[in-house]
Amino acid sequence: MQNKPDLTDGAGFHIIFVGRSNVGKSSIIRNLTGIKLRVGKRPGVTLKPIHVRLGDLLLTDMPGFGFMSGVKERKQDIVKDKIVHYIENNAESIDLAVMVIDGHSFLDIVTRWEKRGEIPVDIELFNFLNEMGISVILAVNKMDKIDQFIADNVLDNIVEKLGLSSPWHLWQEIVVPVSAKQNDLKKLASCIRQRMHRARRDDLFKYIR
Ligand SMILES: Nc1nc2c(ncn2[C@@H]2O[C@H](COP(=O)(O)OP(=O)(O)OP(=O)(O)O)[C@@H](O)[C@H]2O)c(=O)[nH]1
Ligand SMILES: [Mg+2]
Secondary structure, X not given: OOOOOOOOOOOOEEEXXXXXXXXXXXXXXXXXXXXXXXXXXXXXXXXXXXXXXXXXXXXXXXXXXXXXXXXXXXXXXXXXXXXXXXXXXXXXOOOEEEEEEEOOXXXXXXXXXXXXXXXXXXXXXXXHHHHOOOOEEEEEEOHHHOOOXXXXXXXXXXXXXXXXOOOHHHHOOOEEEOEOOOOEXXXXXXXXXXXXXXXXXXXXXXXXX
């Protein structure tokens, strides 16, 4: 029996996409690369890391943590542990983490956790990536669901929750509002290219549209 090729073999630039379930990670990768990943109607569609390879560029679609319909809490913890282990084991080779959040529901979810006296997983993960020395871009997705008149205010509140000072404009290299639904990903694409450029990998620009 032939083994499947290992898509991580010989990768020269590795980007992981992490975030809560249903925030649009797979949709973003799909729109950035044109590669059709499964996009879920129901949360919890991606249950193990899915690798996409373009030349020596490796993109990894991580399973989403948090709420999953029909999935028990215990299993959700396992998913979270898996993500943390994956990042720990691959920290050396990860060049960039795109952390995706749902800009429309992020603040509600965070407030709910804080009221219970818990640190929201999103914030825990953001801090963990920074502690591991991994370069992070925060993609605030589903901006199409936010009234444009309050968008700046919502983004200011989001960066503050992540321990950054507002206004969010101060963090334009890190915080990028996007909408995968409206295929409005230009700013994210240019942020990713900027990181590739810093790594002297302009040759990879062609894979990100
Ligand atoms: N309104 C809106 N919906 C979006 C956007 N991006 C994705 N969606 C929808 O959100 C749902 C989840 O998208 P996915 O790309 O599967 O999300 P995911 O983060 O990969 O989810 P998991 O694999 O469960 O972790 C789908 O129904 C998408 O069509 C967006 O920018 N705006
Ligand atoms: Mg997915």
